[in-house]
Amino acid sequence: MSGYKANILVIDDERDIRQLVQEILQDEGYVVYVAGNAEEARKMQCRHQLDLILLDIWMPDTDGITLLKEWTENAEFVTPVIMMSGHGTIETAVEATKLGAYEFLEKPLSLARLLLVVDRAIDAHMLERENAGLKQQLFAVHEPIGRSAFAERIKEQLKRLAQHDTKVMFVGESGTGKELYARFLHAHSGRKAGPFVDVSVGSIAPENAAVEFFGKELDGVVYPGLLERAHGGVLFLAEIAGMDAQTQLKLLSALESHSFLRVGGSEQVRVDVRVLAATRTLLETEVAAGRFRQDLYYLLNEVTMEVLPLREHGEDVPALLHFYIDYFVRYEKLAYRKFLMAAQNFLRNYTWPGNVRELKNLVQRLMILGAGEDIELTEVKAALGAVLGAASVVPQSNVPDFFQLSLKEAREQFEKAYLEYHFEKNSGNVAKLATAVGVERTHLYRKLHALNIKE
Missing domain, CATH: 3.40.50.300 (P-loop containing nucleotide triphosphate hydrolases)
Structure with a gap:
């Protein structure tokens, strides 16, 4: 990001170290905030969009390992964390790494190593943000699908x-x-x-x-x-x-x-x-x-x-089905499947209350959970819930693919699907959404931003 000044939070109970690290990083062009304990750190983390956190392990109220664990267990937390300690051990470094720390620095801090690790961590964070944005927009500038x-x-x-x-x-x-x-x-x-x-x-x-x-x-x-x-x-x-x-x-x-x-x-x-x-x-x-x-x-x-709405140009449904199959094969590396003609004809006449978004989600669900190359009419009806008592879709292995994800990734998938459903149900009204899902509105705004949920 050209001209972008990364935001860094330095957390250390020793005032001299906080000020020294702050001055060093400010001289490098970074925007630097400081906190002397975990309580201050939590407030700063909520108040600012941070690109990196430097976190001391030994603090008077809550130690750095506990604070790191608290943050990384939150699905919204994506900021890289560099741990610092003057009494570090290999076991502590390993524990911090397992909890998701980007790097572990020993005190007294080496200026050269500090700047090198900070620079690498921010570059990695920016690249991850950029890739996430690109992934969301991979098909965005394709020509609209259909010949209706x-x-x-x-x-x-x-x-x-x-x-x-x-x-x-x-x-x-x-x-x-x-x-x-x-x-x-x-x-x-x-x-x-x-x-x-x-x-x-x-x-x-x-x-x-x-x-x-x-x-x-x-x-x-x-x-x-x-x-x-x-x-x-x-x-x-x-x-x-x-x-x-x-x-x-x-x-x-x-x-x-x-x-x-x-x-x-x-x-x-x-x-x-x-x-x-x-x-x-x-x-x-x-x-x-x-x-x-x-x-x-x-x-x-x-x-x-x-x-x-899609129900008013249903003749475009087959082309949309083919497009999203190709999309998920190419970008999500899913196994190729194709809709049989009976299934396509049924979907052409389906009412599609969720429109093209519902069609895309249906294709993804059938490609992940279905078995075999052909997608038959009974499988489509079962996925849509159109036939009561329909046989369950059998995955290609004994466990669903999402079981292979990390807990954080699986939780993010569920939260995004859950909130998108209720967001649509409440016509995009965040106040009504907050009441429906039982979440305080300020926290909900942050959650919607973090999961990139929008119209």
């Missing part, structure tokens, strides 16, 4: 809209692929070399919205927000109806003037950004009810693109 009248019409319209900087509002049910169409438009535009920054508006807590969108300045350090990161490219706002009133006003002002103030800043920041938005909710209704600003609605809705 709808598919052909929307591809042609998007290519024409791509030649202009018109703001476009994608309207359609959840799971219809609104982000995919936005990415397709971007990939055919003059901005295609610029960034495509996507955000689920409903997963941003109102109290954090200003920093998220406009960034902040703190002690002379700049933390760019979504608008700055999208400079020269596209900012895609999913579920725009979930934006709170104060943020609506500030975003309206920023888009009209192409400039804004960072939180804590004193100078206007100018940006060149094309905004694309998406909603499953009729914004006219939200405007009439006073929940969405009329002026912002007209600003964002220069052109409306209606994205039809």
Whole structure:
């Protein structure tokens, strides 16, 4: 990330060591926070987006090994941790490594080794974040699949809209692929070399919205927000109806003037950004009810693109099935399977309440858990729950494939599927979602961000 200043937290109960390490790392251009005990460290870890933690083992309240274990048992925690100790033993180093520590440094610290290990840890972390983002977007700029009248019409319209900087509002049910169409438009535009920054508006807590969108300045350090990161490219706002009133006003002002103030800043920041938005909710209704600003609605809705539910262009289902089979074979290394004609015909006439997202998940489930190359109609019906008492799908081995994952990976898969289901059931409303799943809203916002759950 060009110009990015990694955030590092140094945790040590010895003030002199904290200050020394902080000064050394600040001289290297890092943003460095410090904590003298586990209680302070927990607060700092929650308050900041950290790229690396340097953690002393021996502390007065909670030792570093216990704190490391506490963090790594949390599925949301992805920050690399370098352990430090002046009384280290091989057994302690091994234990820290087993718990997920990136490296173990002995005191007194070698300056050269400290900087080398820190640099490597941050590079590895950034690469992991980049790969995670790429993995999510592997198929994102593929041409929309299908040859129905709808598919052909929307591809042609998007290519024409791509030649202009018109703001476009994608309207359609959840799971219809609104982000995919936005990415397709971007990939055919003059901005295609610029960034495509996507955000689920409903997963941003109102109290954090200003920093998220406009960034902040703190002690002379700049933390760019979504608008700055999208400079020269596209900012895609999913579920725009979930934006709170104060943020609506500030975003309206920023888009009209192409400039804004960072939180804590004193100078206007100018940006060149094309905004694309998406909603499953009729914004006219939200405007009439006073929940969405009329002026912002007209600003964002220069052109409306209606994205039809899959049940209204069922002739595209076979092509979508073939596409996702090829996708999972190529990128997830799953064994090839094919849908028999009876199964394809059944799915063409299925109602698809979850639209293309449901189709993708069905293909993945059948490829992971099914046996044999052919996917038959009975297996499809059983997977959809369409036939009561249908025979269970038999996996290719005695245990499901996800049993081979680490506990952390398996838990992440379950949490993502569980929250996506309830997110859709509650129409993308985070307040209702929090009540439905029994999770405090602030924690839920962090969870949605960590699992990249969006419209």
